[in-house]
Amino acid sequence: MTRVLVDNVSVEFARHREAPQIALTNTNLEIEQGEFVCLLGPSGCGKSTLLNVVGGLVEASTGLIKVDGRSVSQPGPDRGMVFQNYSLYPWHTVRQNIEFGPKLNRWPKVKVSEIANELIEIVGLKEYADQFPKVLSGGMKQRVAIARALAMEPSVLLMDEPFGALDAQTRSRMQELLLDIWSRKRTTVIFVTHDIEEAVYLADRVLVMSARPGRIIEDFRIELPRPRVADVVASEEFTRYRKHMLHLLRH
């Protein structure tokens, strides 16, 4: 079943005294239910633009976006978003941050606390449930942000370089945790990164993008077996994918 459909979408940004910047040109994309898709490309190639246009934060100049068959032009709870800078509500505790969406939508109290409990457990923040974000490390903050987005049980989770600000060890632990959550929840994920290893390690499909104008130049299907463990990066197949992508990104 097709979850996300991007049909001939272009995005232009007005520029000061110059022709508009074509951040994304005539892009087509189909993502199946449960797929983990990475958008990979150098900085400025339009990854965030593509993600935000699906998220409804950026308006498409041409084309159409459909999620679960409904066309979208505004942000909505069917598309959970996770940003690089966490964007937690500092005046709410961890639990209140996670419960924010369901409460807003007036879900029954029992269901709200059930969902929050489950997610707090999944992201391993039981001891921090009643703390304010200020005391959390970067990795913990991002776990809260992921839990908060998942609380609305979105059709697709949109993540924009979510681990970009984390140190290497935390980052690799977060990647494992994300795969673990994904295998339990089977949510569809679109994950933006500029890190080849991260993309190959996480994804079912890696869409390699190129700049000027922003577009998808290659669609890799990653056939590495799951569940993936950290040493999959040493395998021959992994190296082959990486070489191929490196070559694409260099040219």
Added chain:
Amino acid sequence: MNSELKTAGVSQRRPRFLIKVQTYLRPRANLPASERMTISVVGVLGFFLLWLLVTEAGWIQPFFLPSPIAVASRLANMVVSGGYLEDVWASSYRVFGGFFVAAVVAVPIGILIGNFPFFRSLLEPLLSTARYLPATAFVPLMIIWLGINESQKISIVFMGTFFPLALFIASISEGVSSDLMNSAYSLGASSRQVFFKVLLPACVPAIVDALRITAGIAWTYVIVAELVGADKGMGIAILQSQRFLLTDQVIAGIVAVGILGVLTDLAFRYAHRKFFPYMY
């Protein structure tokens, strides 16, 4: 050999206070909290000592500048037997009234300007022009409109604080991160919910700080407002003392306004810690 001696000498024999001075002159130098405290105390004490010295030594006549001791005892006298607390109360009431109304109006208007392009286009040209109008020049106009009474004095405090406050709050609320609001939209929040559950709580701490800073302006304007047609108030008390050439009483009145300003500031700081514990 000569140069060796010299270099050694430089690092060893350089006086300690020179090293200190160097530290004090380095931008963003790290000073321990205790040292910063000591410097503050030295500054304040130094000021009063200097004041005490020039007055008690007779270098300046008491008529121009009475000694701090004379001022303090005069202030105590005014409070105990001069009914000065009634003046304090009258002024505090006006400051509180004018500033309260200004805040109640400025907070929503500031947030509207900061986050809604429609209201920005509608209101900003007027407000940023009005900011340049001197509130003190409105004293005569307010007398014509309202007469000489409480509401005229309160409205001067309002005029003086409302415009800077509204623009201050506009810029604060404009600074709330878009990601914070976008994440709420993507959790299914309506415009109304984003306004009340994200935008407002996100800028309230900074708004309270803005109120604290602007409260000082309110104390300035209440004194001006009282210079015309007030029978009670800290401003008129200063003016009357001047008529009778009671310099110590003039200075005592100024000091009293300063003390109340500091108390207002402390109250705001306390409220900030109390209401926004997640920031500390």
